[in-house]
Amino acid sequence: MEVDKGKGEAEETRKVAEADRDTVTLKSSDGKLFEVSKEAAARLSTVLAGMIAGGSIDDNGTDLKQIGSEALENVVDYCNKHANSIPSAALISSSISFNTAPFKEPEEWERKFVDRLSHDALFDLVEAANFLGMERLLDVTCHKISEMMKGKSPDQIREVFNIKNDYTKEELEEIRQELAWAFYDD
Amino acid sequence: MTTSAARQITGDAPAADTLPFPDELLEEIFLHLDDAADLARASAACTSFRRVASARRFLRRFRSLHAPPLLGLVDLDGFHPAESSEPPTPPSPSSPSRGDGFMGPSATHAMASEILVVCDPLHRRYVQHPPIPNDLVLDETAATGIHGLPGTDQRRREITDQRRREIATNVVAAFVFTFDNGEWRGTTYHSSRSLPHGLFGYDAAAICRTGEAMDRVVRSANNAMTTSAARRRIAAAAAPAADPPFPDEILEEIFVRLADADDLARASAASSPRAASSAASGLVDPDGFHPVEPPHRSAPAARAFERAADPTFSFLPEPRRWVVCDTRDGLVLLFRRRVGRADAFDDLVVCDPLHRRYVQLPPIPDDLVASVLQPGWRPKRQELRPSGLRPSTWLAAETTGIHRLPGTDEQRGWRRGQRREIAILGDLHDGGERMLDDDGEQNQCCGLRLLLWQQRMKFSIIDLPPKLNSGLLGSHAIIVDAGEGMLGAPNWAAPEPRFTLKKEFEARKCAELRWCAEA
Incomplete structure (x- = not known):
């Protein structure tokens, strides 16, 4: 009994200690530290939630080696903004668009949030969101990137994403013929 | 907004490896494209994009998220695309899905x-x-x-x-x-x-x-x-x-x-599924399709399809002699009267107008005809029929009086044509599934077919429900794009009951399409 009691007390003290610290510290690949609300981190990121629950959060900065400081800053920024915009949760559920039924449309602030990012920052952020298991952020960033493809020709898409055309001429010609219906402006 | 400088991956990697994203992320991004044409163009950008976009697993997900839009209607006169209000309008990249603001009181x-x-x-x-x-x-x-x-x-x-x-x-x-x-x-x-x-x-x-x-x-x-x-x-x-x-x-x-049809749909979704059916697409009559809803959201794609396809069949030898007799799953069956042989089957070609390919079926051997047909029977009808899981394995001609030619497949070799060359409607298509019921029995009389553009990157043609075809409802039916992948055919010609036929698109298994009567 005493043992149990002791354990209970220990847990309580730890809870108190955790309650004292309602933020977690994250460390980017290049060693910069960022603080983010524990509640928001746990709510928005399945990976961070798992780490918090599993106690593998390091008070001196939890290493996130895969994420650069710029991307992590954006992640933290997003978490903070999201924390401030909780009241609009109801709005999210009511604004389901039928045309893009499977995904919730980004909210205004989310749109602005990704709109101000450079392409590179956006691409890094989408990877960070993927890594951290931040479903909503992943949706928002993917949506933004997909918008960068919409209505564009293959050439324009290559330009936007800085990718090389690795088709042969013949292959490309074949594809264009197969997909002639997709090339509106030819 | 520079694209390259800061990216280590793009900066350092050799040309073939310049992808900004791993495949799994690309998939997520592609899933957000709600227009299959965007997906198709993206797949033409580089091989990795194409690899991701044409993967079966991806296409399955894509289909389950995005319902196939109605492109237009096909009848014996050809293809009538869903119409936009401004014929020469280029696609507006940012808002194609918002375009269907018109929903008419019919x-x-x-x-x-x-x-x-x-x-x-x-x-x-x-x-x-x-x-x-x-x-x-x-x-x-x-x-x-x-x-x-x-x-x-x-x-x-x-x-x-x-x-x-x-x-x-x-x-x-x-x-x-x-x-x-x-x-x-x-x-x-x-x-x-x-x-x-x-x-x-x-x-x-x-x-x-x-x-x-x-x-x-x-x-x-x-x-x-x-x-x-x-x-x-x-x-x-x-x-x-x-x-x-x-x-x-x-x-x-x-x-x-x-x-704002969107808003309507949104508002009505809560109350009843039927109320969500909002966007009227057009009317079908013996003369064809009358689009009523400019701009339909798939109008650009519909027009592109129309342009890409060749509804005049100019690629056929002696194009003017061929007459359309059936269409199905993107293929068109045409016949040509054989001169001086009233008792003979017509010459048949099956063609894919989109890709301008065709196969002429070899004539049915005379002895086979003689062994099957009783005196006085006339070849009357040819149609394309599904026969098996893949669209590439069906192709048949029939006559009234015979429903099935006897003999083995080998003996009936003429029925099969060179299917593989004609049935593939695009590299990206996922040939494993079909959306038509196997029995084509109930649809025999009407030339009106609905053309649906499956997100599997292939074009499909769907028959009207049997009752619409049979004349019971006659031509007093309109087909509406009921949203969420469903087509509706509200009917007001029959006094009682006033019912709606609906073609349901089951996201998971698009092979299951049925018209259901609604009280």
């Missing part, structure tokens, strides 16, 4: 009577038109041509004259009721297909062809809601407003609904 008429109502069958509301003034009707019928339309301006008169000079049988006289001024107008069009948007002429009984009895009329829902193209087309006839003779609240309701 005009209909009471059969065998001249009382006309404009109704919205999906919401079971209507307004009744005032009768057409007799003098207007008389005026219209006074001559074989159309003349003396009241209030026509010079331009209209020119058009009318011009049309009168052209063949009279192609001229359709229509009485147009405009909500703008609450008046009936007489007017003419080249054919029912060129009726302006908003004028729902869908039935020979409803449209008076010049020279035919004029006691039946067509009416229009051409109203204050119609948008630019129709308005311009009919501008000459539309005079500035008098008071519309309709209860304001009904108009208001219509206006509200038309203002």
Whole structure:
């Protein structure tokens, strides 16, 4: 009994200690530290939630080696903004668009949030969101990137994403013929 | 907004490896593209994009998230795309999915009577038109041509004259009721297909062809809601407003609904699934398809499809001699009479108009014909039929009197053609699934087929429900894009019960498509 009691007390003290610290510290690949609300981190990121629950959060900065400081800053920024915009949760559920039924449309602030990012920052952020298991952020960033493809020709898409055309001429010609219906402006 | 400098991956990696994202992320991004054409173009950007976009697993996810849009309708005259309000409009990249703002109150008429109502069958509301003034009707019928339309301006008169000079049988006289001024107008069009948007002429009984009895009329829902193209087309006839003779609240309701079909859908989704069926796409009649909903969200794709495809079959040898007899799953079966052989089967080709490919079926050996056909039986019908899981394995011709030719597949070799070359409708397609029921039995008489664009990157043709085909509902049906991947066929021609046939698209298994009657 005493043992149990002791354990209970220990847990309580730890809870108190955790309650004292309602933020977690994250460390980017290049060693910069960022603080983010524990509640928001746990709510928005399945990976961070798992780490918090599993106690593998390091008070001196939890290493996130895969994420650069710029991307992590954006992640933290997003978490903070999201924390401030909780009241609009109801709005999210009511604004389901039928045309893009499977995904919730980004909210205004989310749109602005990704709109101000450079392409590179956006691409890094989408990877960070993927890594951290931040479903909503992943949706928002993917949506933004997909918008960068919409209505564009293959050439324009290559330009936007800085990718090389690795088709042969013949292959490309074949594809264009197969997909002639997709090339509106030819 | 520089793209490259800061990216280590792109900066350092060799050319072939410049992808900004791993495949799994690309997949997520592609899933957000709601237009398959965007996906197709992206897949033409580089091989990795194509690899991701054409992966079966991905396509399955994509299909389950995005329902196939209605592209248009096919009948024996060819393909009639979902129409946009501005024919030459380039696709507007940012808003194609928002474009379908028009959802019309469908005009209909009471059969065998001249009382006309404009109704919205999906919401079971209507307004009744005032009768057409007799003098207007008389005026219209006074001559074989159309003349003396009241209030026509010079331009209209020119058009009318011009049309009168052209063949009279192609001229359709229509009485147009405009909500703008609450008046009936007489007017003419080249054919029912060129009726302006908003004028729902869908039935020979409803449209008076010049020279035919004029006691039946067509009416229009051409109203204050119609948008630019129709308005311009009919501008000459539309005079500035008098008071519309309709209860304001009904108009208001219509206006509200038309203002933003998205909002309507959103609002009505909560109440009932049927109410969510909002966007009317067009009407089918014996003359083809009458798109009513410019701009339909798939209009750009529909037009591109139309351009890419060759509805005149110019790629066939002696193209003018071939006659379309059946279409299915993107393939078209055409026949050509064999000269001097009344008892013989026609020559048949199966072609893929989109990719301009065809296969001519070898003739049926005479001895096979002789062994099967009794004297006096005539070859009558050829159709494309599904026979097996893959669309590439069906292809058959039939005659009335025989439903199945005896013998093994080998003996029936003529039925099979060189399927593989003709049935593949694009590299990206996922050939494992079909959306048509295996038995094609119930659909035999009608040339009207719906063309659906499957997100699997292939085009499919879907039959109208059997009852629509059988003549019970006749041509008094409209097909609407009911949203969420469903097609609706509300029917008001049959007195009781008033039911709706719906083609349901099950996201997970798009092979299951059924028309269901609704009480």
